[in-house]
Amino acid sequence: xxxxxxxxxxxxxxxxxxxxxxxxxxxxxxxxxxxxxxxxxxxxxxxxxxxxxxxxxxxxxxxxxxxxxxxxxxxxxxxxxxxxxxxxxxxxxxxxxxxxxxxxxxxxxxxxxxxxxxxxxxxxxxxxxxxxxxxxxxxxxxxxxxxxxx
Amino acid sequence: xxxxxxxxxxxxxxxxxxxxxxxxxxxxxxxxxxxxxxxxxxxxxxxxxxxxxxxxxxxxxxxxxxxxxxxxxxxxxxxxxxxxxxxxxxxxxxxxxxxxxxxxxxxxxxxxxxxxxxxxxxxxxxxxxxxxxxxxxxxxxxxxxxxxxx
Numbered sequence: 001x002x003x004x005x006x007x008x009x010x011x012x013x014x015x016x017x018x019x020x021x022x023x024x025x026x027x028x029x030x031x032x033x034x035x036x037x038x039x040x041x042x043x044x045x046x047x048x049x050x051x052x053x054x055x056x057x058x059x060x061x062x063x064x065x066x067x068x069x070x071x072x073x074x075x076x077x078x079x080x081x082x083x084x085x086x087x088x089x090x091x092x093x094x095x096x097x098x099x100x101x102x103x104x105x106x107x108x109x110x111x112x113x114x115x116x117x118x119x120x121x122x123x124x125x126x127x128x129x130x131x132x133x134x135x136x137x138x139x140x141x142x143x144x145x146x147x148x149x150x
Numbered sequence: 151x152x153x154x155x156x157x158x159x160x161x162x163x164x165x166x167x168x169x170x171x172x173x174x175x176x177x178x179x180x181x182x183x184x185x186x187x188x189x190x191x192x193x194x195x196x197x198x199x200x201x202x203x204x205x206x207x208x209x210x211x212x213x214x215x216x217x218x219x220x221x222x223x224x225x226x227x228x229x230x231x232x233x234x235x236x237x238x239x240x241x242x243x244x245x246x247x248x249x250x251x252x253x254x255x256x257x258x259x260x261x262x263x264x265x266x267x268x269x270x271x272x273x274x275x276x277x278x279x280x281x282x283x284x285x286x287x288x289x290x291x292x293x294x295x296x297x298x299x300x
Binding site: 015018019022023027028029045047048049119122123126127129130131133134135136137138140142145146 | 165168169172173177178179195197198199269272273276277279280281283284285286287288290292295296
């Protein structure tokens with residue numbers, strides 16, 4: 001259960017993370033649905049097609065309620081938790097990377113192990129990411145797009 | 151040289167094409183830069199990762215000025231010209247598909263031959279498409295993204 005304040009915090013963390021990753025040459029896409037049906041909070045794509053998943057945890061409780069991150073490991077080359085400066089960093093597992101963010105930027109506290117996605121999984125992720133964000137932009141540019149056609 | 155009116159026409163055609171392709175399950179992305187540096191007017195992505203390029207020609211002159219479409223063939227599984235109802239369809243080469251659009255939708259007048267992109271080219275296109283549209287959405291959501299970081 002996400003209260004308004006928590007959700008605002010999560011958005012602030014997300015903004016800072018996106019800024020930092022963009023500065024590092026990554027393209028970020030929020031809310032990408034994985035093949036399992038779960039939603040990754042944030043996915044980042046490097047110029048060579050490397051896939052990073054970032055799961056945002058705005059509080060201790062938020063982290064404790066999560067049991068889905070092993071699913072994210074299967075769909076990314078690198079996996080990070082991202083949190084705010086008010087959350088103790090030691091609660092996060094060492095197998096995952098860790099980012100601490102405020103609304104203006106972020107610091108990468110711990111790098112992520114790199115796995116390497118199988119080519120077919122990478123292709124599936126690239127298609128998902130591209131289509132999800134394309135639909136979102138199209139909806140913004142032409143809100144009646146889905147009603148159209150002749 | 152694109153005058154204001156021509157450009158408005160091209161946008162109207164694009165809108166109709168995007169609506170139609172969306173209805174067919176494709177995700178569309180305008181203005182994608184290809185590895186050659188040329189810009190495709192519109193790229194569409196099917197759920198399996200098939201890449202369609204659509205080149206918009208809003209007038210006879212616009213079509214005649216174009217010598218770059220063979221480049222598009224090398225980066226797509228399917229290639230279409232899209233035009234408006236005021237342009238005679240017979241000016242377009244039969245090797246390409248043809249779409250006639252108004253601002254509300256579009257009709258596919260002629261299908262496109264299907265080539266099949268090499269896996270490496272498809273991967274490169276998927277990355278380009280995803281990153282281009284992700285950056286565009288990020289710029290809308292956080293206009294100061296590129297100025298940020300700490």
